[in-house]
Amino acid sequence: MANGQTKSTVSLIMVLNFCMYAILLGIGGWAMNVAIDRGFILDSTLHLPAHFSPITFPMGNAATGFFVTFALIAGVVGIASILAGFNHYRSWDATSRPSAVSAALIAWALTALAMGFAWKEIELEGRNARLKTMEAFTIILTVTQFVYVAALFG
Numbered sequence: 001m002a003n004g005q006t007k008s009t010v011s012l013i014m015v016l017n018f019c020m021y022a023i024l025l026g027i028g029g030w031a032m033n034v035a036i037d038r039g040f041i042l043d044s045t046l047h048l049p050a051h052f053s054p055i056t057f058p059m060g061n062a063a064t065g066f067f068v069t070f071a072l073i074a075g076v077v078g079i080a081s082i083l084a085g086f087n088h089y090r091s092w093d094a095t096s097r098p099s100a101v102s103a104a105l106i107a108w109a110l111t112a113l114a115m116g117f118a119w120k121e122i123e124l125e126g127r128n129a130r131l132k133t134m135e136a137f138t139i140i141l142t143v144t145q146f147v148y149v150a151a152l153f154g
Helices: 003-037 064-091 097-124 129-153
Strands: none
Touching: 003 064, 003 129, 064 097, 064 129, 097 129
């Protein structure tokens, strides 16, 4: 690819990923808020059940807590990688490229980890439409973040 075409491809993917990571953070924030508001509340005289987990969410299934937690982490790191990529896009030289590529690789790895939990959540079933949307965005982001990393190498 020519330098101009690579730069335009990177900018398009950066905008797409930024919007998708923002949506992922919005839905993940909603899910975390619901989990905190409607979480497991004990009376002072009761004891925790034997199989209680602090990552138990009042919606979804057993994988929901892990999925939402790692999706939120991946979303924050993904936004940070887009900011590093924007810095590289402005200068577009060899000195800014390593930071953009390394941040993008870390974001891709965390997004892939969240995607693994998304697949587990899909396998277990029993989730609402917002969680299904979050799963879809995570799976799509894993692919588009990989394309972004590849475009930065190009």
